[in-house]
Amino acid sequence: MGEIHLQNCFHLKNAKLVAVADPSKKKLQVARKLGVKNVQTDYSKLLSEHDLEAVIISVPNFLHCECAKKAADAGKHVFLEKPLARSVTEGEQILSHVKRTGVKLMVGYPSRFHDDFIKIKDYVQRGLLGDIQVVHATNISSGPFSPRGELGRPAPVPEWWFNKELIGGGALLDLGIHFVSLLKWYFGDVIHAKSYLGYRFNMDFEDYALCLLKFRQGPIATINVGWFSKESRISLDLYGTANNISVVHSSGLIDVIVDDIRRKLGKIEHSRERYLRELQHFIDCILTESSPSPSGEEALSDLRVISMAYQNALEFDSQR
Numbered sequence: 398m399g400e401i402h403l404q405n406c407f408h409l410k411n412a413k414l415v416a417v418a419d420p421s422k423k424k425l426q427v428a429r430k431l432g433v434k435n436v437q438t439d440y441s442k443l444l445s446e447h448d449l450e451a452v453i454i455s456v457p458n459f460l461h462c463e464c465a466k467k468a469a470d471a472g473k474h475v476f477l478e479k480p481l482a483r484s485v486t487e488g489e490q491i492l493s494h495v496k497r498t499g500v501k502l503m504v505g506y507p508s509r510f511h512d513d514f515i516k517i518k519d520y521v522q523r524g525l526l527g528d529i530q531v532v533h534a535t536n537i538s539s540g541p542f543s544p545r546g547e548l549g550r551p552a553p554v555p556e557w558w559f560n561k562e563l564i565g566g567g568a569l570l571d572l573g574i575h576f577v578s579l580l581k582w583y584f585g586d587v588i589h590a591k592s593y594l595g596y597r598f599n600m601d602f603e604d605y606a607l608c609l610l611k612f613r614q615g616p617i618a619t620i621n622v623g624w625f626s627k628e629s630r631i632s633l634d635l636y637g638t639a640n641n642i643s644v645v646h647s648s649g650l651i652d653v654i655v656d657d658i659r660r661k662l663g664k665i666e667h668s669r670e671r672y673l674r675e676l677q678h679f680i681d682c683i684l685t686e687s688s689p690s691p692s693g694e695e696a697l698s699d700l701r702v703i704s705m706a707y708q709n710a711l712e713f714d715s716q717r
Contacts, residue, residue, distance in 0.1 A: 398478055398505075398672075403428060405673040406453075412680045416443050440464065444471035451501075451683060453676070454478065457555065459563040460466035462487040465502070469494040474501040475681045480574050481696035483565025485704050488697040495693055503679045503689035503708070504696035506578045510674035513644045514579060520642060521583050527639025531620035534576040535632045540568060540604070540624025551580070554709065559600060570703055572622040575631075577610070577699045579689060584615030587702045591709035597625050608706050626690035 399419070406414040417428040418440035437443050442469060444452070451474035454464045461482050468475050475495070481504050482488040495502045508514050520526055541558040557563040564570075569592055589611040594603035605623030611694040612618070616635075631703060633645040682689040 398441050399453075400427065401669055401672050402453045402455055402676065403431065405435075405669065405676055407431070408673055409677055409680055411684055412451075415448060418443050425669075431561050441467060444468060444473060449473060451476065451679070457557045457563065458483050458535040458565045459523050459557060462490055465491045466494045469500050469502070472498060472500060473688050474679075474683050476505065476676065477505050477696075478505045479578070479696065480504075480565070480570055480703075481693065481700055485561075485697065485700050486695075488700050492693045492697055501679075501683060501689055502693035503675075503682070504691050504693060505672075505675055506575060506691045506696075507671040507675055508575050508579050509691060510671040510678070513646075514633070517633070517642060517644065518583055521635070525640060526635060526637030526642060529564070529616045529637045531636045532580060533621070533634040534580065534618065534630075535621045535630060536572040537621070537623045537626045537631075538572070539627055540571060542624065561601040563641060564602065566703065567594075567600070567606070568604050568622045568709065569606040569608060569706060572624075573606065573608050573706075574699050574703055576618075576620045576622075577608075577702050578590065578695065579633075580610065580612075580618055580620075581695070581699065581702070582691075584612040586613040587611065587705075588613045589709075590702050590706040591708040592711070594710050594712050595623075596712070603712075610706075618619070629707045682696060 403414075403417065406412070414433060416435040416437065417425065417433050418437045419425050419428075419533040420438050422438070425438070428436050435443075435446075443449060452468045453476045454461065454468065455478045456464055458480065461477060461480075465475055465477050468493070477491075482491060491502070521529065541554050577587075587610050591609050593607045596603060598604050605625055606621075608620040608622070609616040610620065629647060632644060634643045635641065679689050682685075
């Protein structure tokens with residue numbers, strides 16, 4: 398995600414990328430090739446620079462709290478990749494620092510900036526589907542086992558992905574929180590959440606899960622997530638008293654070819670447009686002194702829902 402944001406920064410309006418920090422010299426070399434002159438292995442050094450007004454934090458889950466608090470204390474506006482933190486407690490610490498320093502905080506949920514999901518939001522608000530009774534959401538992929546090298550070449554999966562303490566949760570936290578955020582954007586408060594957790598790979602945390610949500614003034618929703626499939630599939634189905642609507646996103650060879658052509662033409666790949674839109678929204682909110690959304694408060698609320706689902710969990714894998 399850090400490399401995606403790095404490349405998108407060059408397409409932002411009214412903002413200039415001035416520095417990059419990463420402990421990996423290989424990653425810093427990527428930034429240098431793109432023309433970034435100020436690169437550091439220690440992000441703390443960058444936070445003291447006066448011409449730096451905002452930061453994009455794209456680091457492993459266990460570093461979210463520390464990095465976000467230091468950035469806020471340095472007076473920098475913060476764009477933080479989801480999830481807000483590993484736990485509600487860490488999330489509360491981040492918001493405490495943000496409120497005390499007065500900086501803006503936005504959490505990265507790219508689905509909120511995708512045309513298909515924005516259209517559904519409009520349909521729900523206008524009542525075109527009637528009263529929504531049932532929602533089914535699916536986010537299935539290979540998760541941390543996806544190819545991580547350049548051009549899809551195999552690369553080692555970072556060890557933190559397999560440490561429950563460092564990651565904070567499995568597929569439900571990683572993938573499910575996207576739909577928790579999206580559905581709360583549509584329907585408001587969740588009053589009850591429970592989950593069924595599966596352990597295909599016999600790790601200390603779930604690699605697939607089914608989550609059930611009940612909204613205060615809305616439908617019952619199921620969120621189906623997993624890290625077990627080579628083919629990525631994201632789908633959303635809403636069933637209302639007046640009409641139904643479905644969205645399906647899946648990755649295939651055609652998508653890869655189209656994105657490769659757009660990249661060679663110097664254009665943003667379709668798969669990355671939503672990430673550029675969310676960053677541009679963040680910048681616009683800083684310049685107009687308005688509140689970004691998804692906000693830190695929204696992201697903390699999402700974490701509370703995930704925490705409730707974990708607390709009301711049933712493990713159904715026969716190996717455990």
